[in-house]
Amino acid sequence: MNTSYRNVNVACKALLLAISLSGVASAAEDRRPNVLFISVDDLNDWTGCLGGHPQAITPNIDRLAASGMLFTNAHCAAPACNPSRTALMTGVSPHVSGLYENGQKMREILPKAVLLPRYFANHGYWAAGSGKLLHYFIDAQSWDKYYPPKETEDPFPRTLYPKQRPVSLPRGGPWQYIETDWAPLDATDEEFGGDWLVSKWIGEQLRKEHDKPFFLACGIYRPHEPWFVPKKYFEPFPLEEIQLPPGYKEDDLDDLPPEGRKRGPNRYFAHIREHKQWKQGIQGYLASIYFADTMLGRVLDALEEGPHRDNTVVVLWSDHGWHLGEKQHWQKFTAWRVCTRVPLIVCVPPGTPGLPRGTKAGTSCSKPVNLLSLFPTLTELVGLPAKPENDGPSIVPLLRDPETNWPHVSLTYLSQPGSYGLSAERWRYIRYATGDEELYDCQTDPHEWTNLAGQPEQAAVLEELRALAPQTFAPRIPPKDSSLPRLKWHPTDTVAPSSQPDGKTFDIVFHNKREDPVNLYWMDRQGKPRSYGSIAAGWRIHRDTRPGAVWFITDLQNRPLGYFMVGDRAALALIPEDE
Ligand SMILES: [Ca+2]
Numbered sequence: 001m002n003t004s005y006r007n008v009n010v011a012c013k014a015l016l017l018a019i020s021l022s023g024v025a026s027a028a029e030d031r032r033p034n035v036l037f038i039s040v041d042d043l044n045d046w047t048g049c050l051g052g053h054p055q056a057i058t059p060n061i062d063r064l065a066a067s068g069m070l071f072t073n074a075h076c077a078a079p080a081c082n083p084s085r086t087a088l089m090t091g092v093s094p095h096v097s098g099l100y101e102n103g104q105k106m107r108e109i110l111p112k113a114v115l116l117p118r119y120f121a122n123h124g125y126w127a128a129g130s131g132k133l134l135h136y137f138i139d140a141q142s143w144d145k146y147y148p149p150k151e152t153e154d155p156f157p158r159t160l161y162p163k164q165r166p167v168s169l170p171r172g173g174p175w176q177y178i179e180t181d182w183a184p185l186d187a188t189d190e191e192f193g194g195d196w197l198v199s200k201w202i203g204e205q206l207r208k209e210h211d212k213p214f215f216l217a218c219g220i221y222r223p224h225e226p227w228f229v230p231k232k233y234f235e236p237f238p239l240e241e242i243q244l245p246p247g248y249k250e251d252d253l254d255d256l257p258p259e260g261r262k263r264g265p266n267r268y269f270a271h272i273r274e275h276k277q278w279k280q281g282i283q284g285y286l287a288s289i290y291f292a293d294t295m296l297g298r299v300l301d302a303l304e305e306g307p308h309r310d311n312t313v314v315v316l317w318s319d320h321g322w323h324l325g326e327k328q329h330w331q332k333f334t335a336w337r338v339c340t341r342v343p344l345i346v347c348v349p350p351g352t353p354g355l356p357r358g359t360k361a362g363t364s365c366s367k368p369v370n371l372l373s374l375f376p377t378l379t380e381l382v383g384l385p386a387k388p389e390n391d392g393p394s395i396v397p398l399l400r401d402p403e404t405n406w407p408h409v410s411l412t413y414l415s416q417p418g419s420y421g422l423s424a425e426r427w428r429y430i431r432y433a434t435g436d437e438e439l440y441d442c443q444t445d446p447h448e449w450t451n452l453a454g455q456p457e458q459a460a461v462l463e464e465l466r467a468l469a470p471q472t473f474a475p476r477i478p479p480k481d482s483s484l485p486r487l488k489w490h491p492t493d494t495v496a497p498s499s500q501p502d503g504k505t506f507d508i509v510f511h512n513k514r515e516d517p518v519n520l521y522w523m524d525r526q527g528k529p530r531s532y533g534s535i536a537a538g539w540r541i542h543r544d545t546r547p548g549a550v551w552f553i554t555d556l557q558n559r560p561l562g563y564f565m566v567g568d569r570a571a572l573a574l575i576p577e578d579e
């Protein structure tokens with residue numbers, strides 16, 4: 001009896017100990033804050049809080065900024081989706097990884113990288129996401145749950161597009177990205193789908209209880225092109241009232257070095273002006289921003305009305321800026337401030353382990369920071385161990401005190417190793433791999449109109465900034481042939497159309513899958529085939545070519561088999577097996 005009583009007693013004590021231990025563990029987990037991680041694609045400083053365009057309507061971005069800290073001097077790690085997002089999500093800088101541009105594949109270059117959501121999931125979080133967070137793929141291994149389902153590797157829910165395209169901007173030629181176009185859609189938000197569905201799904205997660213703390217990522221795709229959104233978002237921006245970008249200056253290129261002059265003017269802007277679509281384009285961008293902001297509002301409402309409002313860290317960022325004519329440029333891929341600078345807002349609730357007092361509502365910070373810092377910042381905030389591979393410094397010291405001593409500068413890497421933009425608190429320095437340099441004083445010249453690099457009195461500043469930049473750059477690792485986008489094969493037993501080459505050259509990889517060799521011809525402008533030799537069975541060859549080129553394939557007896565028409569980027573031309 002005694003024995004059994006003792007056993008019961010021991011069992012009871014063990015049970016009590018187990019209960020109290022699990023109580024300790026769950027209390028610790030309860031205190032660990034959630035993370036709501038929101039990206040907006042291709043959004044420059046055209047927001048109310050950053051003031052980049054006087055007509056921008058962004059009440060939700062502004063209310064988020066008013067509830068936390070707005071970084072007014074935040075920059076991307078690279079001015080393009082893929083390298084910017086890869087750097088942010090892996091914590092590894094482009095000049096370390098060698099991933100500098102959109103054509104490269106993250107998992108070819110960083111096969112073992114632990115991405116931000118997976119890192120959180122490995123440390124007890126539930127990691128879920130929706131919409132565009134990586135460059136047109138989901139990376140299923142990094143998430144517990146995704147909408148659309150992660151197995152699809154397609155981050156986009158159904159989205160309404162006009163049936164007939166282009167709508168507003170005629171195709172300028174084969175060099176043109178097909179999505180550069182804009183128009184109001186006669187549709188409701190629900191009919192439009194896209195970001196409306198993303199914000200709906202994210203909202204549902206925010207209104208629910210969860211077993212674990214969450215890392216929830218919301219990837220809003222607008223204002224990425226095409227700028228088709230429901231017409232109500234166009235209505236506040238009548239065409240006759242559209243103002244040109246405040247950073248536009250007609251003769252801005254005059255003081256640029258050769259490499260800057262080469263990177264500024266592009267065909268998009270010339271084409272848009274030629275078709276008198278500049279104001280329409282600005283209108284489309286403003287409408288798309290207003291739409292994206294409204295979708296953000298749905299997410300913020302869900303957070304505020306749900307059970308997680310007081311224990312969720314909120315971060316909002318855009319992957320890079322955007323030109324709408326500044327420096328005669330349309331799009332991205334430049335090192336100027338209009339393209340490298342991004343909205344970045346961080347809201348930390350009180351009680352967060354890395355910042356117990358939380359952020360002070362309505363504060364801003366003008367120190368130079370980089371999106372590369374988000375990984376170490378978030379792990380420090382929630383109290384996870386730092387990931388050793390991370391390159392960026394945590395910005396928690398700035399969240400604590402935006403005026404604190406901050407010895408860092410912010411680097412934005414262009415696609416060519418050795419070309420970059422460097423942002424300090426006052427100065428911006430651009431260096432191209434050719435050795436060309438630009439220097440701007442953003443205190444007096446926020447639009448970077450006056451290049452000071454050649455002025456002798458700035459020599460000391462220039463010297464100081466040069467010394468803050470990295471001296472070594474990982475080589476750019478090209479994508480494997482098999483991961484290039486595929487060109488459409490047009491079978492023919494007669495002829496191929498003529499080439500209309502127009503645009504810059506790049507590589508096309510021809511892969512002959514047939515059991516016999518084939519002949520390769522380039523069709524000239526008059527439609528005459530010009531021989532480029534043959535391709536052995538099973539072989540691959542590279543050819544430098546241009547958008548609009550037509551490559552004609554015959555058998556060795558010159559019987560036509562088919563042809564490829566080159567688009568606006570490097571691709572794989574797969575010559576199919578004989579049927
Ligand atoms: Ca982007």
Ligand SMILES: [Ca+2]
Pocket residue numbers: 251252253254255256448449450451
């Ligand atoms: Ca200038």
